[in-house]
Amino acid sequence: MAIKKKERAVCEVSCDHPETVSLAKKELIPARQAQQAAELFKALGDATRVKMLRALAKRELCVCDIAAVIKMSQSAVSHQLRVLRGARLVKYRKEGKRAWYSINDRHVAALLLQGIEHVRHA
Amino acid sequence: MAIKKKERAVCEVSCDHPETVSLAKKELIPARQAQQAAELFKALGDATRVKMLRALAKRELCVCDIAAVIKMSQSAVSHQLRVLRGARLVKYRKEGKRAWYSINDRHVAALLLQGIEHVRHA
DNA sequence: ACTACATATGAGCAGATATTCATATATAAC
DNA sequence: GTTATATATGAATATCTGCTCATATGTAGT
Numbered sequence: 001m002a003i004k005k006k007e008r009a010v011c012e013v014s015c016d017h018p019e020t021v022s023l024a025k026k027e028l029i030p031a032r033q034a035q036q037a038a039e040l041f042k043a044l045g046d047a048t049r050v051k052m053l054r055a056l057a058k059r060e061l062c063v064c065d066i067a068a069v070i071k072m073s074q075s076a077v078s079h080q081l082r083v084l085r086g087a088r089l090v091k092y093r094k095e096g097k098r099a100w101y102s103i104n105d106r107h108v109a110a111l112l113l114q115g116i117e118h119v120r121h122a
Numbered sequence: 123m124a125i126k127k128k129e130r131a132v133c134e135v136s137c138d139h140p141e142t143v144s145l146a147k148k149e150l151i152p153a154r155q156a157q158q159a160a161e162l163f164k165a166l167g168d169a170t171r172v173k174m175l176r177a178l179a180k181r182e183l184c185v186c187d188i189a190a191v192i193k194m195s196q197s198a199v200s201h202q203l204r205v206l207r208g209a210r211l212v213k214y215r216k217e218g219k220r221a222w223y224s225i226n227d228r229h230v231a232a233l234l235l236q237g238i239e240h241v242r243h244a
Numbered sequence: 245a246c247t248a249c250a251t252a253t254g255a256g257c258a259g260a261t262a263t264t265c266a267t268a269t270a271t272a273a274c
Numbered sequence: 275g276t277t278a279t280a281t282a283t284g285a286a287t288a289t290c291t292g293c294t295c296a297t298a299t300g301t302a303g304t
Contacts, residue, residue: 015186015220015280024183024191029176029238031169036241037234038169045164046292050156055146063251064137069146076293078252083292088244097250097301098137107240112159114236116151118229119158122210137250168262185281198263200282205261219271219280 043087044112048072049080054116056090057109060102165209166234170194171202176238178212179231182224 029037043049051070055061061069067077081101084090089108092101103109151159166172173192177183183191189199203223206212211230214223225231 015184016190017184017187020181020183021187021190024177024181024187027177027180028191029173031173033238033241034169034172034176036244037238038167038172040167040237040241041163041172042167045160045162045167047153047156047160048292050160050163051151051153054151054156055149058149059142059146061142061146062137062139065139065143065146068138068143069150073294074251075253075295079292082252094251094301099251107236111233111236111240114229114233115162116155116159118233119155119162122158170262186279195264196281197265197283200280201262204282216271216281221281 040087040089040111043083043089044115046080046083048076049084050112050116052077052080053084053089053103053108053112056101057103057112060100062098062100066101162209162211162233165205165211166237168202168205170198171206172234172238174199174202175206175211175225175230175234178223179225179234182222184220184222188223 044053048070052066055066055069063077063081064074066081067074070077081090081092085092089104090101091104092099094100103112166175170192174188177188177191185199185203186196188203189196192199203212203214207214211226212223213226214221216222225234
């Protein structure tokens, strides 16, 4: 009974196809990788950030230029840039008062564009 | 004064580089596309869904098998499958009581794997 | 030192999200 | 029909997110 209760806590149904399930379990993505991939996609999963990244993929821009281009407040842009920095999707350099942002590398750009292309043809 | 207030509502700073900004504005991704791409990435932006999709990319699985593989409740899996269906990331067929799910197409699989590869080498 | 400006950040709030629990729906076996 | 099983879904809840507003930090010019 204790055992039955424990099993229920994990999975309350029992239609399992043992070989398939054990194979799939062996090939299951490690939790850490899944979490990191999810965080990457999550950082891409906001319309404001997609607009920003798409613009930054074309050219380096300073914060207030980004704000002007996508028509959002400087504060909102700055907060979102922090998210993008945290996910290593953008890099930046300081020049006097300005901070010039650009997309981090071509892999990020490729991923972004692939997502955009996918919805364009769907 | 009314005008100044309106401008502030859009962008309260004024360090714009006019040519760069107007170029970037011209190339700005349409709002609708940005929204759709964001929704696509958002659907990929959860560790549970990444695990599910990664498993479904390898083979077709029924709901309770998915639950067993990723060790989550049937209900939680079913709710997440709805999200994945909504984003057209998975397809399914009914066979008696069972629902067999698989990844929708190779573009989705490619996008997923590209994201996973990116975090693996980062 | 003082002012102006560009950017970053913390608090607060409104809306979204992921899970659990209970239940509904649908199919199959008896 | 009744019962068992597989899946779907609604409600409730706790957590997270994205924005605004106010303010802090840092740099340049006077």
